[in-house]
Amino acid sequence: MAERRRGSGRGRSGLGLYGAAAAVLAGLESGEGSLKTLVYGSSFQNPRLLFALVSETLRYSDVLDSILGAAGLLRIEKKLQPQLAKVLVYDLLFGKGMCGGGRGKALVLKHRARLQAELARLKVQKKVSRNEDLLPPLGAEDAPRVPRYVRVNTLKTHLDDVVDYFKRQHYSYQGKAGSMEEVSSLSGKKFFLDPHIPELLIFPPQTDFHDNQLYVAGHIILQDKASCLPAFLLNPPPGSHVIDACAAPGNKTSHLAAILKNKGRIFAFDLDAKRLATMSTMLMRAGATCYQLAHQDFLATDPRDSKYSQVKYILLDPSCSGSGMTNRLPVEENAPLPERLQALAGFQRKMLAHALNFPSLQRLVYSTCSVHQEESEDVVQDVLQQQGKDFRLVKILPSWLHRGVGAFAEAKCCLRASPKETLTDGFFVAVLERRRAGASEESSTAELPETENSTGGDACPVPKKRMKQARSAL
Ligand SMILES: C[S@@+](CC[C@H](N)C(=O)[O-])C[C@H]1O[C@@H](n2cnc3c(N)ncnc32)[C@H](O)[C@@H]1O
Numbered sequence: 001m002a003e004r005r006r007g008s009g010r011g012r013s014g015l016g017l018y019g020a021a022a023a024v025l026a027g028l029e030s031g032e033g034s035l036k037t038l039v040y041g042s043s044f045q046n047p048r049l050l051f052a053l054v055s056e057t058l059r060y061s062d063v064l065d066s067i068l069g070a071a072g073l074l075r076i077e078k079k080l081q082p083q084l085a086k087v088l089v090y091d092l093l094f095g096k097g098m099c100g101g102g103r104g105k106a107l108v109l110k111h112r113a114r115l116q117a118e119l120a121r122l123k124v125q126k127k128v129s130r131n132e133d134l135l136p137p138l139g140a141e142d143a144p145r146v147p148r149y150v151r152v153n154t155l156k157t158h159l160d161d162v163v164d165y166f167k168r169q170h171y172s173y174q175g176k177a178g179s180m181e182e183v184s185s186l187s188g189k190k191f192f193l194d195p196h197i198p199e200l201l202i203f204p205p206q207t208d209f210h211d212n213q214l215y216v217a218g219h220i221i222l223q224d225k226a227s228c229l230p231a232f233l234l235n236p237p238p239g240s241h242v243i244d245a246c247a248a249p250g251n252k253t254s255h256l257a258a259i260l261k262n263k264g265r266i267f268a269f270d271l272d273a274k275r276l277a278t279m280s281t282m283l284m285r286a287g288a289t290c291y292q293l294a295h296q297d298f299l300a301t302d303p304r305d306s307k308y309s310q311v312k313y314i315l316l317d318p319s320c321s322g323s324g325m326t327n328r329l330p331v332e333e334n335a336p337l338p339e340r341l342q343a344l345a346g347f348q349r350k351m352l353a354h355a356l357n358f359p360s361l362q363r364l365v366y367s368t369c370s371v372h373q374e375e376s377e378d379v380v381q382d383v384l385q386q387q388g389k390d391f392r393l394v395k396i397l398p399s400w401l402h403r404g405v406g407a408f409a410e411a412k413c414c415l416r417a418s419p420k421e422t423l424t425d426g427f428f429v430a431v432l433e434r435r436r437a438g439a440s441e442e443s444s445t446a447e448l449p450e451t452e453n454s455t456g457g458d459a460c461p462v463p464k465k466r467m468k469q470a471r472s473a474l
Helices: 019-030 035-041 047-059 061-071 080-094 105-109 112-126 158-170 180-184 225-234 251-259 273-285 338-355 379-385 410-415 463-468
Strands: 148-152 172-177 190-193 200-203 220-222 242-243 265-270 291-295 311-316 361-366 392-393 413-416 427-432
Touching: 019 035, 019 047, 019 080, 035 180, 047 061, 047 291, 061 080, 061 112, 080 105, 080 112, 105 112, 148 225, 158 172, 158 190, 158 200, 200 225, 220 251, 225 251, 225 311, 225 361, 225 413, 225 427, 242 251, 242 291, 251 265, 251 273, 265 273, 273 291, 273 427, 311 338, 338 361, 338 379, 379 392, 379 427, 392 410
Parallel strands: 172 190, 242 265, 242 311, 265 291, 311 361
Antiparallel strands: 148 200, 148 220, 190 200, 361 427, 392 427, 413 427
């Protein structure tokens, strides 16, 4: 950032540097002109200094929104103008430490410790040590911004109550989202109902509810839409016995418990003791009771053990490269080595083959947060080929446009999700179902949760013509 000569630039309007920068930000927000036009059109005497401060504040804009929201600064200091707060907090935390003066400075300085603590908390949450690492990776500015998805925890509350709560908080409810365009242009204090997952609400990106009382009380779960698909598509009826083979930290387990209405049993396994401890706290907060946690290798379970004799449903979400997670580096920079991918795929194949050995199993969901075919379609294809003809792929959500890839025809039965195509994290989901005796070998359209938007009963693979027609439908 350009070297600042403090106090060198009070403009004709009498605004100091921070005030002038706040005025430029406000002008940008209300579409009054471009950054350059507003800076050079301002009466501030040192436009280069002003340009540098506004550009840097904008670069950190999402980070600053998170910190300001978490610290509740604007809620407490009602007289502080939002754009001025942003510039001042930028300079305090990431710039020169607020050596300038002006009317908002004292108000912000009162909260210095809290703001610094929120910055530290954000770094821990994002697992980074340097301030710059909080910034989106280069080029990510063009990537679509994934909304904040909020799953209503029906074990503790009702969708209508949560919608009413947010309305009372001055959010404006827009009903069910109808198109990708609607969701991607979501901003301000508006929110939608998701068209696929019945208890999922959609808020603008960067909305932070980590301090919200509903989140703290376990009434809402902050879970990306793609990560809600596996339990939603497994859809075990209340009373069922279900295995969650790789369960920690447990968002999908708590979703399963909600679908089961806490009636039935979830056998939840994980190898990682720390993640299991977090999961235990999270499940308690969510009010889930129908589960048994086991710190155990799923591969070491005996499918013939009588305690699993009624297990008809398995959710398998094994460790993967994580290449679909939007909070990581872009795929090219984060690409796992081919050997690592092969090792992961070998493990995933073993896990899937093992799961299919449970004698009463009727339906299994296999999911990964990976963008790599090797960990997804290829695993499903290989295991289905090896295990004979007992299981087949189910055509899930026929109206979902982003389908599985790969050489085998049934790949189109599977779902893919990505920031660009579905405004979610990158994800893969396949649903396998045991063939009924005498049933044909084709993939099936099983009784799975569908929504009004779905056409249901589509042939698989999805014909190209239909894909084009429905291009902008969610
Ligand atoms: C992708 S994460 C699961 C996320 C989880 N389903 C959720 O929604 O919160 C994969 C998990 O598999 C666990 N894991 C890896 N190998 C395992 C094994 N052989 N048996 C059980 N769990 C295993 C890891 O410890 C990790 O917690």
